[in-house]
Amino acid sequence: xxxxxxxxxxxxLGIIAGMTGLxxxxxxxxxxxxxxxxxxxxxxxxxVGSDFSALKSLRTQSGVMLxxxxxxxxxxxxxxxxxxxxxxxxxxxxxxxxxSGFGYYSxxxxxxxxxxxxxxxxxxxxxNICREIITLLGAPLLYRWFGPLAPISSGGATSMDTTxxxxxxxxxxxxxxxxxxxGFVVDFSVPFLVTFFCSF
Amino acid sequence: xxxxxxxxxxxRRRNLRLLGRxxxxxxxxxxxxxxxxxxxxxxxxxxxxxLGMEALVVTSGGVAGSSILAYALWRxxxxxxxxxxxxxxxxx
Numbered sequence: 001x002x003x004x005x006x007x008x009x010x011x012x013l014g015i016i017a018g019m020t021g022l023x024x025x026x027x028x029x030x031x032x033x034x035x036x037x038x039x040x041x042x043x044x045x046x047x048v049g050s051d052f053s054a055l056k057s058l059r060t061q062s063g064v065m066l067x068x069x070x071x072x073x074x075x076x077x078x079x080x081x082x083x084x085x086x087x088x089x090x091x092x093x094x095x096x097x098x099x100s101g102f103g104y105y106s107x108x109x110x111x112x113x114x115x116x117x118x119x120x121x122x123x124x125x126x127x128n129i130c131r132e133i134i135t136l137l138g139a140p141l142l143y144r145w146f147g148p149l150a151p152i153s154s155g156g157a158t159s160m161d162t163t164x165x166x167x168x169x170x171x172x173x174x175x176x177x178x179x180x181x182x183g184f185v186v187d188f189s190v191p192f193l194v195t196f197f198c199s200f
Numbered sequence: 201x202x203x204x205x206x207x208x209x210x211x212r213r214r215n216l217r218l219l220g221r222x223x224x225x226x227x228x229x230x231x232x233x234x235x236x237x238x239x240x241x242x243x244x245x246x247x248x249x250x251l252g253m254e255a256l257v258v259t260s261g262g263v264a265g266s267s268i269l270a271y272a273l274w275r276x277x278x279x280x281x282x283x284x285x286x287x288x289x290x291x292x
Contacts, residue, residue: 010228014235019245023236033233040226046219064277071269079265083258090254098255099262106227109234118237119244119251125234126255134263142263146271153270154263 007106011125037114040107041191065149065178069185072153073193076102094120097197101128102156103135103163104190111191115198131156135163139170148172152179157190159183 017023080099084092094116101108105128113121135142135158139151148171155163160183167179238244244251 007227007231010232011235014232014237015239015245016235017232018236018239018241021240024240033230033237036226036230036233040223040230043219043223043226064273068270068273071273072266075266075269076262077265078269079261079263080258082265083261086257087254095258098258102262106231110227110230113234113237118234118241119247121234122238122244122248123251123255123258125231126252127259130256130259131263134259138263142267146267147274149270149274149277150267153266156266 008129033110034114037110040110066181068149068152068178069182069189071149072102072156072182072186073100073189075153076100076156090120091200093197093200097194098124098127100190100193100197101131102158102186102190103128103131104157104187105129105132107190108194111194112198115195132158132162136166139163139166143170148175152182155179155183157183157187160187 076099077096080095081092084090084095087095097112097116098108098120101124105125108128109121109125112124131154135151135155138154142150142154151163151167151170152159152175155167158164159167160180164176164179164183168176171179
């Protein structure tokens with residue numbers, strides 16, 4: 001939660017700087033956000049490349065539960081596609097890109113800003129922060145209505161870090177490994193899915 | 201990103217504690233820049249309430265969709281477990 005507050009804090013600082021005209025995005029003389037994005041992608045890549053072992057060791061979970069990340073991805077995309085009927089002003093792919101953040105607000109909103117502009121980027125940031133908050137607050141209710149896998153699924157990419165404590169509490173300790181594995185796989189899919197839906 | 205994966209694989213034995221910090225700083229910088237861009241755009245500042253509402257509705261759709269499928273998967277998993285009470289493994 002402290003991490004999310006920091007993130008929101010930087011976003012708000014930026015808004016203030018932009019509103020007061022203190023700073024303008026074109027002042028830098030080069031595309032500073034694209035440069036930073038490329039550096040970020042390089043670093044994320046290093047993380048993925050050095051961490052294959054983590055994925056392998058979590059493969060010990062058996063059976064049909066291993067499909068949970070796929071279930072989360074399909075369910076989220078289906079839900080967002082359905083919701084897009086309510087927003088005739090937005091294309092389906094816009095909202096699928098927003099949904100593909102799976103709670104990984106920092107990376108997904110940065111990507112969407114780069115490809116679709118700051119307006120949709122702001123929606124993506126807010127939507128994915130909402131996802132984390134809904135999971136943190138609603139986990140007991142999700143458990144009661146949809147069973148022990150729902151809080152993990154709802155947590156999306158955050159099920160391996162920020163929402164893991166509440167998931168452990170609500171669903172039970174036996175779901176910790178599944179929850180981490182789920183978060184890892186969903187997290188891994190974010191850059192690919194978001195850029196994929198932005199390309200339409 | 202592909203070059204990063206390659207670099208990460210080559211460096212996999214090294215200490216990568218620094219990497220997490222670099223990533224955090226870059227993320228802060230980029231979100232600050234997103235704020236600058238959004239704050240400089242009058243349309244976004246005026247519409248922040250409706251954008252927030254839109255964000256909440258879209259996320260609710262995503263959470264609902266994934267929860268319903270997670271429920272279905274749980275039912276399948278439980279049924280598989282009672283059928284193969286010995287090992288509880290492969291259901292496919």
